[in-house]
Amino acid sequence: MANQMTKAQLVAALAERTGGDKKAASGMLDALTGIITETVSQGGAVTLPGVGKIYCRERPERMVRNPSTGDQIKKDADKVVKITVAKALKDSINA
Known part of the structure; x- marks a missing residue:
């Protein structure tokens, strides 16, 4: 990941594209993050076009292997966040 964008760089780019200031862009990004977190934690899904x-x-619940000892361990059921990448984004990367 040679070109990883930081939050500050993302806020600056968002402010530039929208013609607003960095404070407003940071607020929008924080609000978006909060909405996504709240929705997904309640079992919903968020689609970003x-x-x-x-x-x-x-x-x-499943059996997993401890890599250091090789022992089998029972892992309790849990929840994970998943992201399905949009076709448009996949196509833009492979173009």
Whole structure:
């Protein structure tokens, strides 16, 4: 990941594209993050057009292997956040 964008760079780019200031752009980004977090934690899904769909998936109880000892361990059921990348984004990367 040679060209990883930081939050400050993302806020600056968002402010430049929208013609607003960095404070407003930072507020919008924080609000978007809060909305996504709240929706997904309640079991919903958020679709960002052109980017993808963010949702929560439940994983069942399962047996896993401890890599250092090789022992089998029972792992409890849990939830994980998944992101399905939009076709438009995939196509833009492979173009």
